[in-house]
Amino acid sequence: MNLFRSEEHARRWTLYYRDIDDYIMPVSDWGTVFSASMFQNRLETDYLAHAAEYLADYRSALQAMGKSIPAAERFLSTILFTDIVDSTARAAALRDAEWRSLLERHNTIVRTQLEHFSGTEVKHTGDGIMATFDSPARAIQCAVAITELMRNIGLQVRAGIHVGEIEVFDDDLGGIAVHIGARVAAAAGPSEVLVSRTVKDAVIGSSIDFEDRGVHQLKGVPGQWELYAALLPSS
Amino acid sequence: MLAVRWLFPGQEVQVETRCLDCGEPIRVVTRDEKIIDIDPETAVGYMPSPFARSRAGSGAFN
Numbered sequence: 461m462n463l464f465r466s467e468e469h470a471r472r473w474t475l476y477y478r479d480i481d482d483y484i485m486p487v488s489d490w491g492t493v494f495s496a497s498m499f500q501n502r503l504e505t506d507y508l509a510h511a512a513e514y515l516a517d518y519r520s521a522l523q524a525m526g527k528s529i530p531a532a533e534r535f536l537s538t539i540l541f542t543d544i545v546d547s548t549a550r551a552a553a554l555r556d557a558e559w560r561s562l563l564e565r566h567n568t569i570v571r572t573q574l575e576h577f578s579g580t581e582v583k584h585t586g587d588g589i590m591a592t593f594d595s596p597a598r599a600i601q602c603a604v605a606i607t608e609l610m611r612n613i614g615l616q617v618r619a620g621i622h623v624g625e626i627e628v629f630d631d632d633l634g635g636i637a638v639h640i641g642a643r644v645a646a647a648a649g650p651s652e653v654l655v656s657r658t659v660k661d662a663v664i665g666s667s668i669d670f671e672d673r674g675v676h677q678l679k680g681v682p683g684q685w686e687l688y689a690a691l692l693p694s695s
Numbered sequence: 696m697l698a699v700r701w702l703f704p705g706q707e708v709q710v711e712t713r714c715l716d717c718g719e720p721i722r723v724v725t726r727d728e729k730i731i732d733i734d735p736e737t738a739v740g741y742m743p744s745p746f747a748r749s750r751a752g753s754g755a756f757n
Contacts, residue, residue, distance in 0.1 A: 461696050462715050463723075466737040469716035476741070483742045487696065487723055488730040490740040494700040495728035503701060 489525045496521035534625045538599040539638055541645035543588040545616040569609045577602035582633055596623050596662045600690045603653040620645025621655045623662050643678035657686040667693055
């Protein structure tokens with residue numbers, strides 16, 4: 461949130477966006493809005509997976525201030541989650557400065573590959589990233605490249621990919637598809653790129669091969685999910 | 696404001712910053728959801744979030 465001495469000052473700001481000027485409020489009102497449990501829940505490690513559930517509380521807080529937000533917009537997207545394997549143990553084995561340096565190299569690799577494969581970083585999750593792609597094939601290629609390049613710096617990364625509708629709200633993405641993507645990643649082994657059946661079906665005809673990894677129950681997600689390890693010709 | 700609301704529960708927190716338009720100081724003293732003191736009293740917050748931009752058609756997270 462950006463602070464100004466008055467509403468007049470806010471409207472004069474270079475980056476003021478006139479189409480959303482209803483998001484100017486007295487500081488005391490923001491204090492009330494930020495007290496919505498949705499914002500408290502941001503401190504939880506699984507916030508992202510449940511973000512959509514918290515949206516109603518945020519909407520209620522805004523409505524109490526005379527503001528409103530529409531229902532979240534939904535888009536079909538490919539969601540990629542990556543995660544450093546055994547990150548806590550690795551961090552404990554290194555000095556803080558060494559671990560920070562390693563994380564910076566990790567971040568550089570991830571962001572370079574996201575740019576190369578036209579991915580969009582949504583957020584850094586501490587030990588990995590969440591990103592979206594227009595193309596599931598490019599998401600797989602990106603994830604495979606990331607897992608292979610991480611070996612060069614002595615890290616192992618697991619990755620999970622799912623295709624589904626996502627909801628855009630505030631500065632996050634939400635929806636069950638995001639939840640599934642995170643759970644698929646959690647089920648992956650070291651240096652493995654695991655995808656849902658939905659992803660496998662979406663790239664039929666490509667040069668990507670898959671190995672069956674069986675049927676899984678994903679925590680908090682109804683039903684049974686067929687998961688596959690993605691294999692590129694060079695991998 | 697968002698960060699101090701939940702990182703320092705029950706504590707009085709003073710935020711000192713400057714207006715992004717004119718650079719003049721702004722001071723907010725808060726405890727949980729309550730604003731205890733604010734200078735100037737006319738101060739406002741503006742949050743042009745990606746959600747709001749997407750609503751306005753700029754295509755956040757394309």
